[in-house]
Amino acid sequence: MEHLPTTEAAVTALRALAEEYGREILVGHDIGADQTSRRSAAGVGVTTDPDGSLPHEAYVEFGGSPVVDVRLFPEDDALIKVDGVEFHDIPRDEVPDFLRSVYGGLAYVKGRLFPPGYRLIVPLPGDRTYKELIAMISLTPWLSEQVR
Numbered sequence: 001m002e003h004l005p006t007t008e009a010a011v012t013a014l015r016a017l018a019e020e021y022g023r024e025i026l027v028g029h030d031i032g033a034d035q036t037s038r039r040s041a042a043g044v045g046v047t048t049d050p051d052g053s054l055p056h057e058a059y060v061e062f063g064g065s066p067v068v069d070v071r072l073f074p075e076d077d078a079l080i081k082v083d084g085v086e087f088h089d090i091p092r093d094e095v096p097d098f099l100r101s102v103y104g105g106l107a108y109v110k111g112r113l114f115p116p117g118y119r120l121i122v123p124l125p126g127d128r129t130y131k132e133l134i135a136m137i138s139l140t141p142w143l144s145e146q147v148r
Contacts, residue, residue, distance in 0.1 A: 024063030
């Protein structure tokens with residue numbers, strides 16, 4: 001796992017990942033306390049945090065199937081959406097490994113009879129695994145193909 005000290009370092013890693021898997025990528029940047037989503041309490045015209053730093057948040061969208069969106073927060077974590085399934089609080093350093101698992105075919109959907117439902121499971125190197133519940137009505141074609 002590569003250490004990604006800044007949002008820009010993470011965006012650079014995601015651009016390389018998109019090239020590796022032949023995906024289109026769109027990136028949007030929000031810079032300044034008055035622009036980032038978790039700094040809504042910042043006053044009008046206030047761009048820095050109280051410690052003087054300039055927060056940087058990025059939104060990354062990957063083309064193709066599955067639909068993947070990543071929001072990189074200044075607090076060293078990310079929100080990743082895979083075909084509408086949201087994974088919150090993923091450490092920024094784990095985002096590239098997470099996406100490699102998705103694009104590399106390691107991610108899968110597991111169904112349960114009781115309680116009924118599905119989970120998207122994304123295994124990462126080092127025995128780390130992320131699991132999120134999927135509403136049965138939102139099982140997309142890509143998610144349906146991943147059921148084991």
